[in-house]
Amino acid sequence: MDQKDLGRDFDEVRDITVIGAGPVGLSAAFWAGMREATSRIIDSLPELGGQLTTLYPEKWIYDVPGFPRVLAKDLVEQLREQTLEQFDVPVHLDTTAETISREPDPDDPEREHVVLHTERGELRSRTVIIAGGHGAFEPKKLPGYDLSEWEGRGVHYIVGEKAVFEGKKVLIIGGGDSACDWVINLLDTADQVSLAHRREGFRAHELTVGQVLEAADRGDVALHVPFQIKEVSGNGAVERVRLFHSEDEAHEVELEVDAILLQLGFKTALGPLKDWGMEIEKGSIVVDQVMKTSLPGVWACGDITVFDGKLKLIATGFAEAAVAVAQAVHHIRPEMKIQPKYSTNTGVPGAVEGQP
Numbered sequence: 609m610d611q612k613d614l615g616r617d618f619d620e621v622r623d624i625t626v627i628g629a630g631p632v633g634l635s636a637a638f639w640a641g642m643r644e645a646t647s648r649i650i651d652s653l654p655e656l657g658g659q660l661t662t663l664y665p666e667k668w669i670y671d672v673p674g675f676p677r678v679l680a681k682d683l684v685e686q687l688r689e690q691t692l693e694q695f696d697v698p699v700h701l702d703t704t705a706e707t708i709s710r711e712p713d714p715d716d717p718e719r720e721h722v723v724l725h726t727e728r729g730e731l732r733s734r735t736v737i738i739a740g741g742h743g744a745f746e747p748k749k750l751p752g753y754d755l756s757e758w759e760g761r762g763v764h765y766i767v768g769e770k771a772v773f774e775g776k777k778v779l780i781i782g783g784g785d786s787a788c789d790w791v792i793n794l795l796d797t798a799d800q801v802s803l804a805h806r807r808e809g810f811r812a813h814e815l816t817v818g819q820v821l822e823a824a825d826r827g828d829v830a831l832h833v834p835f836q837i838k839e840v841s842g843n844g845a846v847e848r849v850r851l852f853h854s855e856d857e858a859h860e861v862e863l864e865v866d867a868i869l870l871q872l873g874f875k876t877a878l879g880p881l882k883d884w885g886m887e888i889e890k891g892s893i894v895v896d897q898v899m900k901t902s903l904p905g906v907w908a909c910g911d912i913t914v915f916d917g918k919l920k921l922i923a924t925g926f927a928e929a930a931v932a933v934a935q936a937v938h939h940i941r942p943e944m945k946i947q948p949k950y951s952t953n954t955g956v957p958g959a960v961e962g963q964p
């Protein structure tokens with residue numbers, strides 16, 4: 609279906625609705641296509657790619673087998689091409705699955721359709737696969753100093769494109785992996801990079817901390833530890849930041865800064881999914897060894913699941929998606945084997961000719 613003509617999809621009953629257009633949701637729709645099942649994807653964000661697009665599009669990923677290294681945004685593009693260019697998968701962005709209900713299948717009273725209620729209308733399918741990641745996520749704000757008036761005027765929480773920081777004097781706030789990673793990653797883009805952290809010591813990977821300290825020794829990074837923001841000023845946009853020493857408030861430093869990048873982590877919440885009556889443990893959906901949730905006709909995969917031995921990785925999410933799809937397809941058409949045939953023998957069986 610043409611992506612411009614999504615309205616028609618509200619009248620269709622698909623085999624699988626995939627909630628989440630992160631890497632695992634995209635791969636679930638791909639596996640569905642390979643099993644000749646019809647699917648659609650919905651995501652509350654305005655773009656494909658989940659965490660990869662929102663949180664770290666320009667970071668290298670080194671542990672997706674088959675890619676010695678790949679930029680997060682490029683992996684999303686490969687998944688988009690593999691899924692959306694080969695199969696007819698309507699993608700509803702800016703669309704949140706708010707509630708779930710069931711209704712009898714008019715063609716088979718023994719069976720039910722799952723109905724997802726979104727702000728844009730109801731979407732019907734025979735099964736649902738939840739690849740909702742961390743659910744809705746939002747960056748943590750700076751405690752102790754309200755930066756809201758500077759948001760969009762020099763204060764950033766996410767690096768969408770590194771180019772935004774081109775030639776800028778960037779102050780990064782935080783002491784974890786993301787803060788340290790961005791110090792290193794912005795060295796080739798920003799004019800100056802400073803890092804302020806309110807505590808002594810960083811909570812980041814040893815290797816990255818080593819790189820940050822080496823960059824500081826070379827004079828490439830100005831470290832302000834343990835310092836916190838006292839005041840931000842500027843004429844319409846961030847121009848200066850005053851920091852104070854965490855253990856001696858009278859000790860202040862003033863920096864010329866035109867971008868502040870806060871890397872304090874993210875608050876995550878299952879959002880509407882937590883009220884669907886599924887078994888939830890520590891904010892994740894409990895699944896069995898075949899990715900089945902406690903709701904009939906609903907499977908889950910990727911970061912949102914919890915089970916014994918769970919790994920929150922892209923590679924394992926892909927495999928969980930394959931398992932979930934195999935089960936969903938077998939549920940819809942019991943005559944279909946759970947084990948797929950090898951793609952080396954079948955090619956891409958569900959591919960739509962000329963699908964853009």
Ligand SMILES: Cc1cc2nc3c(=O)[nH]c(=O)nc-3n(C[C@H](O)[C@H](O)[C@H](O)COP(=O)(O)OP(=O)(O)OC[C@H]3O[C@@H](n4cnc5c(N)ncnc54)[C@H](O)[C@@H]3O)c2cc1C
Binds near residue numbers: 660668705881911921
């Ligand atoms: C900084 C950082 C670096 C990382 N580096 C690596 C790495 O090197 N290697 C690795 O394997 N992993 C890495 N990860 C983890 C990896 O990003 C996750 O494992 C992966 O994104 C999980 O994919 P997913 O599709 O399950 O979830 P997500 O990417 O979180 O996507 C879930 C999507 O579901 C949507 N959604 C949720 N609820 C709803 C709803 N009710 N309705 C509609 N849409 C909904 C969300 O909007 C989101 O787009 C990293 C993570 C971070 C934050």
